[in-house]
Amino acid sequence: MNNYKPSSMLKIFATVLAFAIGSQAAHADVLSDAKASGELKIATEFHFAPFAYLVDGQYAGLNLELMDEVGKRLGFEVSWIDLPWASVLPGLEAGNYDFVAGPAMVTRERQSRYAFTLPIADATVGLIKRENDDSIEKPEDVAGKRVGVQRGSAQADEFRAFNQTLPEPATITEYVDFTQSMADLAARRVDAVANSLPNIAYTATQRPMFAVVEPTFGKPAYFAYMARNDAESASLVEAINQTLGQMHEDGSLAALQTKWFGAPMDVPTGDFVPEL
Amino acid sequence: MNFDPSILTTHAGEIGDAFLVTVKTWLLGSALGLIVGLALALLIRSLGRWARLPLLALSELIRGTPFLVICFILYYGGPSIGIDLNAIFAGIVCIGFYSSVYFAEIFRSGFNAVPRGQLEAAECLGLGRWQLLVRIELPQMLVIILPALTNLLTVLCKETAILSIITVPELTAVLGGIGTRTFSFAETLVALCLAYLLLVELTARVGNWLERRVGGYLN
Amino acid sequence: MFDWTSFVHSLPLLGQALLVTLKASLAGNLFGFLIAIPVTALRLSSRPLARTLGASYIFVFRGVPLLVQLLVIYYLLPTTGLPNLSPMTAAVLALSLCSGAYIAEILRGGFLAIPPGQIEAARLLGIGAATTLVRIELPQAVRLTLPSLVNELVLLIKASALISVVGLADLSRVAQNLAASDYLFFQHYLVLALAYCLINLPLTFSGRLLERHLARSQYRAAE
Numbered sequence: 001m002n003n004y005k006p007s008s009m010l011k012i013f014a015t016v017l018a019f020a021i022g023s024q025a026a027h028a029d030v031l032s033d034a035k036a037s038g039e040l041k042i043a044t045e046f047h048f049a050p051f052a053y054l055v056d057g058q059y060a061g062l063n064l065e066l067m068d069e070v071g072k073r074l075g076f077e078v079s080w081i082d083l084p085w086a087s088v089l090p091g092l093e094a095g096n097y098d099f100v101a102g103p104a105m106v107t108r109e110r111q112s113r114y115a116f117t118l119p120i121a122d123a124t125v126g127l128i129k130r131e132n133d134d135s136i137e138k139p140e141d142v143a144g145k146r147v148g149v150q151r152g153s154a155q156a157d158e159f160r161a162f163n164q165t166l167p168e169p170a171t172i173t174e175y176v177d178f179t180q181s182m183a184d185l186a187a188r189r190v191d192a193v194a195n196s197l198p199n200i201a202y203t204a205t206q207r208p209m210f211a212v213v214e215p216t217f218g219k220p221a222y223f224a225y226m227a228r229n230d231a232e233s234a235s236l237v238e239a240i241n242q243t244l245g246q247m248h249e250d251g252s253l254a255a256l257q258t259k260w261f262g263a264p265m266d267v268p269t270g271d272f273v274p275e276l
Numbered sequence: 277m278n279f280d281p282s283i284l285t286t287h288a289g290e291i292g293d294a295f296l297v298t299v300k301t302w303l304l305g306s307a308l309g310l311i312v313g314l315a316l317a318l319l320i321r322s323l324g325r326w327a328r329l330p331l332l333a334l335s336e337l338i339r340g341t342p343f344l345v346i347c348f349i350l351y352y353g354g355p356s357i358g359i360d361l362n363a364i365f366a367g368i369v370c371i372g373f374y375s376s377v378y379f380a381e382i383f384r385s386g387f388n389a390v391p392r393g394q395l396e397a398a399e400c401l402g403l404g405r406w407q408l409l410v411r412i413e414l415p416q417m418l419v420i421i422l423p424a425l426t427n428l429l430t431v432l433c434k435e436t437a438i439l440s441i442i443t444v445p446e447l448t449a450v451l452g453g454i455g456t457r458t459f460s461f462a463e464t465l466v467a468l469c470l471a472y473l474l475l476v477e478l479t480a481r482v483g484n485w486l487e488r489r490v491g492g493y494l495n
Numbered sequence: 496m497f498d499w500t501s502f503v504h505s506l507p508l509l510g511q512a513l514l515v516t517l518k519a520s521l522a523g524n525l526f527g528f529l530i531a532i533p534v535t536a537l538r539l540s541s542r543p544l545a546r547t548l549g550a551s552y553i554f555v556f557r558g559v560p561l562l563v564q565l566l567v568i569y570y571l572l573p574t575t576g577l578p579n580l581s582p583m584t585a586a587v588l589a590l591s592l593c594s595g596a597y598i599a600e601i602l603r604g605g606f607l608a609i610p611p612g613q614i615e616a617a618r619l620l621g622i623g624a625a626t627t628l629v630r631i632e633l634p635q636a637v638r639l640t641l642p643s644l645v646n647e648l649v650l651l652i653k654a655s656a657l658i659s660v661v662g663l664a665d666l667s668r669v670a671q672n673l674a675a676s677d678y679l680f681f682q683h684y685l686v687l688a689l690a691y692c693l694i695n696l697p698l699t700f701s702g703r704l705l706e707r708h709l710a711r712s713q714y715r716a717a718e
Binding site: 088090113176183184186188190 | 441443
């Protein structure tokens with residue numbers, strides 16, 4: 001057959017690859033980089049009302065308004081990257097972006113791996129059901145039923161722990177995002193969905209076909225944003241924490257919470273030890 | 277980068293179950309697609325030039341749509357038009373529905389490849405239509421289309437990864453979940469690659485072996 | 496049944512998303528083609544090592560699901576010290592590496608169909624191997640396999656429905672976001688399917704026209 005020189009072919013291949021990959025400078029300091037370029041790349045998931053979602057064809061939510069305000073005070077603009085939740089943390093570790101405004105539930109395990117900002121909302125886990133389903137009046141009633149959770153979320157772990165205490169454990173289905181689990185709740189493929197109170201409470205007010213199961217079953221927990229736990233990100237987390245502290249004091253955080261959750265939330269304004 | 281494969285052995289049970297779900301949805305879905313595809317090919321062949329148009333148009337629409345979108349429509353869109361399937365069954369139906377048009381296309385080309393003279397000869401000998409199909413056309417056609425069938429099977433094996441998005445607890449979903457829960461993204465991704473390479477290679481080998489065994493009958 | 500207000504609201508977003516889908520898949524196809532040329536050459540080489548290299552490339556990139564390839568490129572490669580990629584670069588890289596393997600298999604058929612006499616003649620005339628490849632063999636191989644190449648483009652556009660896992664707001668992701676906002680799952684996913692068909696069906700049909708044209712010209716050449 002034909003006789004090509006593989007070495008020359010490999011050279012072409014390597015050139016194409018190098019061209020496709022391009023190169024990027026290593027990070028010096030995330031905050032000063034963001035200020036210098038005027039842009040901070042932040043990952044979120046636009047399936048998490050009322051934090052980040054679509055309203056009439058426009059992206060909206062607490063994450064966007066809060067981080068826009070933080071960016072304004074610190075001197076950068078936010079560019080959002082929309083990812084399925086299970087991909088968000090691997091991408092942060094890989095350095096594809098420097099900040100996650102998911103928001104994520106603060107847990108001790110995550111704290112040992114990531115740098116969290118101050119909490120921005122309550123994240124205690126509860127259940128949501130179909131409004132007309134009388135068989136579920138309290139969290140324990142989901143024993144033996146089907147419950148949807150979000151894959152890779154701390155809320156899912158929290159429900160798994162609760163599920164072990166039930167006389168007959170519920171069957172758990174894992175969803176890529178909160179909306180898909182709600183779609184299946186409506187379609188009767190699951191009987192309840194476990195997620196954080198702000199999400200389920202908001203969904204229940206927007207869609208009367210759902211109702212929150214009172215009370216929440218999880219331990220008190222909080223939502224916060226996060227960065228990598230390294231020296232390059234330390235100044236960014238510190239600056240954002242200072243700004244969040246200011247927003248606590250001038251009432252702008254409470255105003256945002258009222259706008260998106262219906263009432264201000266009592267969240268820690270300093271270091272705290274999560275119960276999870 | 278830390279690389280600790282022991283995370284795979286500590287979750288071996290979970291991963292084993294997921295592997296079985298992958299194989300189950302893949303093979304049952306393909307079997308469904310094969311049967312529906314054959315029926316579709318025979319139906320289109322037996323219909324007139326105009327009567328077959330709606331079926332052809334529908335096939336084109338399915339072939340123009342990504343598998344992911346077919347899954348979305350059947351699983352999340354389904355309940356609003358009264359189709360309500362559990363996840364694994366939905367996964368099998370999605371694979372079957374999507375692959376049926378590709379199987380039909382393979383069967384069509386297979387039928388065309390059987391020499392016309394043989395069919396005429398069989399008719400002269402007084403074989404009925406059904407006998408003609410089962411004894412003359414199908415056996416020859418299956419040998420001719422074997423490489424194409426093997427190829428489609430490997431494609432479908434990889435498509436099962438997309439079922440993770442509609443909650444089917446198959447390999448990609450379960451290993452992805454373990455990766456996020458234990459922060460061992462690298463180990464789980466490498467394991468995923470190896471698992472699919474293994475399945476695809478196995479399929480190709482079985483296909484080759486079959487080709488060699490039955491290829492002789494053609495001459 | 497069909498909520499027109501929601502549909503009209505969704506159009507600007509879908510329009511932007513369409514551009515993302517087209518950009519990623521067209522660039523993926525182009526670079527995939529460029530990757531396929533050396534891979535095909537390796538695959539057809541007379542040296543066993545080169546053949547193994549080419550075959551291994553095809554084995555890996557055809558054997559692993561694109562979804563997994565995307566995850567590896569975006570999330571795993573940077574942790575090994577390679578540079579971080581933007582979502583679009585990562586998506587185009589994954590699509591081109593994957594389609595490169597498929598296109599290489601297609602081109603191989605085209606190369607094998609070229610009469611060996613031509614290559615011998617080129618060598619006798621003192622034309623180098625690389626020039627023979629690019630100027631003599633490649634144009635003929637492409638002409639012979641054009642219908643399959645068009646078909647591969649359609650497959651790639653469909654495969655690009657997965658690129659949102661690296662953070663691109665493509666057609667599929669935006670439709671998901673739209674469905675999340677108003678729970679009109681069936682409607683948004685149906686519109687999504689039609690959007691893909693709108694791109695793919697003209698391509699499929701032109702592929703078939705090419706195939707017929709090619710078959711006719713070959714028939715004439717044989718006469």
